[in-house]
Amino acid sequence: MTENLRSKYPKMNDILDKLTLCIERGKVDTNATFPSDMIGDPGADELTRQAITQNIPAEEILNKALFKAMKRVGIRFRDNEIFVPEVLMAAKAMSTAMKHLIPFFDQGLISKKGTFIIGTAAGDMHDIGKSLVAMIVEGGGWNTIDLGINVSTQKFLAAIEENPGCSVGISALLTTTMVNMENTVKEIKENYPGINVLVGGAPVTQSFCDDIGADFYSPEPHGALDFLNEQT
Amino acid sequence: MNNIMDCIREGSVLLSDGAWGTMLYEKGLKSTECPELWNISNPDKVFQIAKSYVDAGANIIETNSFGGSRMKLDMYELGDRAKEINYAAARISREAAGDDVYVFGSLGPTGKILMMGEVSEEEVYQVFCEQAVALEEGGSDALIVETMMALDEATIAITAAKENTSLPVICTFTFEKTMNNDYRSMMGVSPTDMVSALIDSGATIIGANCGNGIDRMVEIAKEMRKANPSAYLMIQANAGIPEIINGKSYFREGPVEMGAQLHHLIDQNVNIIGGCCGTTPDHIARFSQIITHANS
Ligand code: B12
Ligand SMILES: [Zn+2]
Numbered sequence: 244m245t246e247n248l249r250s251k252y253p254k255m256n257d258i259l260d261k262l263t264l265c266i267e268r269g270k271v272d273t274n275a276t277f278p279s280d281m282i283g284d285p286g287a288d289e290l291t292r293q294a295i296t297q298n299i300p301a302e303e304i305l306n307k308a309l310f311k312a313m314k315r316v317g318i319r320f321r322d323n324e325i326f327v328p329e330v331l332m333a334a335k336a337m338s339t340a341m342k343h344l345i346p347f348f349d350q351g352l353i354s355k356k357g358t359f360i361i362g363t364a365a366g367d368m369h370d371i372g373k374s375l376v377a378m379i380v381e382g383g384g385w386n387t388i389d390l391g392i393n394v395s396t397q398k399f400l401a402a403i404e405e406n407p408g409c410s411v412g413i414s415a416l417l418t419t420t421m422v423n424m425e426n427t428v429k430e431i432k433e434n435y436p437g438i439n440v441l442v443g444g445a446p447v448t449q450s451f452c453d454d455i456g457a458d459f460y461s462p463e464p465h466g467a468l469d470f471l472n473e474q475t
Numbered sequence: 476m477n478n479i480m481d482c483i484r485e486g487s488v489l490l491s492d493g494a495w496g497t498m499l500y501e502k503g504l505k506s507t508e509c510p511e512l513w514n515i516s517n518p519d520k521v522f523q524i525a526k527s528y529v530d531a532g533a534n535i536i537e538t539n540s541f542g543g544s545r546m547k548l549d550m551y552e553l554g555d556r557a558k559e560i561n562y563a564a565a566r567i568s569r570e571a572a573g574d575d576v577y578v579f580g581s582l583g584p585t586g587k588i589l590m591m592g593e594v595s596e597e598e599v600y601q602v603f604c605e606q607a608v609a610l611e612e613g614g615s616d617a618l619i620v621e622t623m624m625a626l627d628e629a630t631i632a633i634t635a636a637k638e639n640t641s642l643p644v645i646c647t648f649t650f651e652k653t654m655n656n657d658y659r660s661m662m663g664v665s666p667t668d669m670v671s672a673l674i675d676s677g678a679t680i681i682g683a684n685c686g687n688g689i690d691r692m693v694e695i696a697k698e699m700r701k702a703n704p705s706a707y708l709m710i711q712a713n714a715g716i717p718e719i720i721n722g723k724s725y726f727r728e729g730p731v732e733m734g735a736q737l738h739h740l741i742d743q744n745v746n747i748i749g750g751c752c753g754t755t756p757d758h759i760a761r762f763s764q765i766i767t768h769a770n771s
Contacts, residue, residue: 277590323653326663328625331591366506368550370586371661392550393507418717418724419506446717446724 258299259308262290262340266312269332271339277332287336291343301347305384309337309344313382317465320375327371334378355386356475360402361412362394364424364444369416372444376412379464385471396427403435410439410471413457418446425455432456439474441467479535479577479616480643480679483707483746487770491535491579491711491749492528493759497726499524499539509551511543514563521564525571531756532763535747536572537619540564540610541583545602546594550586557602558609565613579619579645580610582632589627596631603635611640619645621684621711624660626669630676643679645709645747649686650695658695666695670702682709685751687716688728693739700743708745714753726753730761737765 264270265287268278272288275281285293294304316333319325347353359380363373370392381387388406390398394413403409411431415424424447428440442457452460459470483489499510502520513521521539528536542548543564545557553560561580568578582603587594607618618636623629629646636644648669650658658666666683673681683695692712699708714726714733733754740748748766750758 323655323659326659327661328588328590328663331588335591368586371588417506418719419500421719422722423506446719448718451719 258290258294258297259304261285262287262294262304262308263312263315265290266309266333266336266340267315269329269336271332271336287340288343291340295343301344301353304340305344305353309340310382310384313337313379314465314468316382317379317468320379321463321465327375330375330378334382337378337382356384356472357386358388358406358409359385359412359471360388360390360399360406360409361414362390362399363392364413364415364420364427365393365395366423367415367417367420367444368392369414369444372416373412373414376414376443376464376467380412380468380471383468383472385468396423396430399427399431400434403431403438408438410441410474412441412443412467415442415444415447421446421451428455428457439471441470443467476574476577476616483680488741488745488766489534489577489747490532490759490763490766491709491747492525492531492533492537493711493750493754493756494713494752495524495537495539495541495581497717497752498527498755509542509548509553511540511548511560511564512551512553512556514539514560514567515556518563518567521567522571525568527756528759529571529573529576531759532767533576533749533759535577535579535749536568537579537581538564538568538610538613538615539581540606541581541621544582544585544606546585546587546599547583557605561606561609562613565610565615569614577616578614579617580607580613580615580642582606582610582618582620582636583622584624584628587628589625589631596627599628599631600635603632604639607636607640607642611642615642617643617645617679619647619709620678621645621647623648624664625662626664626672629669629673633673633676633678637677644677645680645682646673646678647682647684647709647711650683650691651687652691652694658691658698666698667702670699670706674703674706680707680709680746682711682745682747684709684711685713688712688714689733689736693736693743696740696743696745700745707747708743709747709749710740710745711749711751712754713751714758717753728753730755730758733758734761734765737762738769741766741769 272286689712714728
């Protein structure tokens with residue numbers, strides 16, 4: 244934060260630090276009972292509203308609290324310091340805070356880094372890994388479109404058509420659906436050669452990624468976010 | 476046939492079956508098809524899998540009902556057929572098992588995360604209740620709540636099974652090794668946490684399944700044994716995470732490799748040993764030789 248802003252909003256640091264902590268810990272609002280050591284404290288909901296009322300610029304709220312917190316969440320998850328429930332709750336707190344920022348996006352005061360479309364390969368019902376990637380990437384400032392599970396090639400192509408310049412993530416957890424992933428990647432590359440395709444899921448490897456002509460593989464979500472950020 | 480718990484109390488190690496999911500794919504199940512619907516549309520092939528494990532020497536076989544909860548079946552718009560599908564699953568395994576082999580009716584995760592409030596505890600309870608009752612009616616000797624990752628869901632499943640059937644209930648979790656070299660379920664539960672929580676909730680036998688290979692299972696079994704010296708334990712290791720080589724999937728651990736580690740599980744007084752994803756009747760036949768030897 245610049246000195247200028249700091250003198251203008253003396254309490255800004257304080258609120259944004261608190262909001263960062265709430266998002267990182269998954270504290271949604273005052274009434275939330277998770278995490279148990281923050282019961283009764285204000286949560287992401289109240290603190291975001293408070294920050295807005297105090298005229299802290301939306302961009303600051305986004306960068307110095309929301310993205311900062313979700314970045315930490317991604318890293319701590321990668322390092323096995325926290326597990327799926329903590330990520331899910333953090334994402335819930337983040338989207339609660341995000342709702343209050345929608346008007347600023349609409350006014351063009353803040354914007355997303357780009358669009359990331361993600362889904363699970365056709366035939367695959369494994370939801371969780373894909374959703375975590377979606378949350379971490381969204382938490383990193385990307386407009387994220389989650390196409391869900393069991394996504395056909397057609398559905399991926401249609402989504403790409405609607406979102407020119409997007410990047411695409413595909414998740415597969417079954418060896419049988421890795422074959423479907425391969426087909427989807429081929430179709431995407433044939434129709435939209437310039438689009439980056441990211442792949443992942445427990446049985447997927449770097450060499451499989453290379454074989455099927457995808458652009459990037461990561462065993463965890465934070466790697467995907469880093470890759471996307473590098474492309475901009 | 477003796478009561479399964481009497482059999483376990485006598486101290487002999489029992490052998491369970493190996494994978495179902497990966498065997499179904501071998502038999503031509505498509506990735507877009509519902510595996511459990513095969514109990515009705517392809518009962519012969521399901522029977523063949525069950526029978527192949529009986530022939531391999533398993534003392535226990537499971538049922539093709541892992542994804543048979545109404546919530547999972549709903550993904551294929553088959554939720555309303557939950558009762559019929561689970562009943563059929565148990566009938567098929569019962570027929571293959573005959574009188575000498577036990578049938579464990581399988582219940583897997585709903586795929587919903589309770590702590591996110593996607594579904595209520597009551598809904599989850601009802602779903603497991605429906606499945607458990609149908610599996611009992613179809614002829615199961617026990618129920619196994621398997622591949623669990625969250626304590627809340629596992630506890631509800633165990634309670635639903637105990638309160639609505641008269642069968643013993645087994646519960647197994649799936650653990651992964653973390654970068655800190657300890658084991659946690661996807662939801663962050665350690666084997667130690669799981670042991671005490673599940674015994675409190677009334678599970679008769681507890682354990683671990685799936686995961687990533689047998690070496691890790693040995694470490695998990697050690698941790699569980701340390702957490703509770705007297706609990707009845709069941710371990711079903713998978714043959715590792717599959718790799719794709721030239722378009723075909725391979726599991727790295729064969730019958731011999733896995734078999735060579737079984738004595739470590741027996742040393743931890745594991746009561747039931749079997750396989751999970753990637754294990755085949757060949758694995759179980761090999762395990763049978765080793766366990767028969769250990770029991771004699
Ligand atoms: C949980 C689970 C399930 C749950 C899924 C619940 C849900 N709502 O998603 C249920 C019970 C429904 C299930 C069903 C089945 N499963 Co399953 N399941 C698992 C298990 C235990 C964990 C998967 C998981 O969620 N992990 C946690 C998440 C966070 O990890 P992840 O998905 O790998 O994602 C991480 C990374 O890979 C990465 N990532 C993921 N996607 C992407 C995408 C991109 C772009 C990037 C960059 C990164 C990335 O980031 C994530 C976070 O770190 C695995 C075992 C394992 N060790 O993986 C088996 C496993 C995947 N299942 C397996 C099987 C066989 C099945 C079934 C066929 C079983 C059956 N008989 O019904 C069915 C398949 C149904 C279907 N058509 O899809 C096998 C697959 C074997 C094979 N031959 O391919 C596995 C590998 C078990 C094994 N060891 O063999 N399963
Ligand atoms: Zn398995």
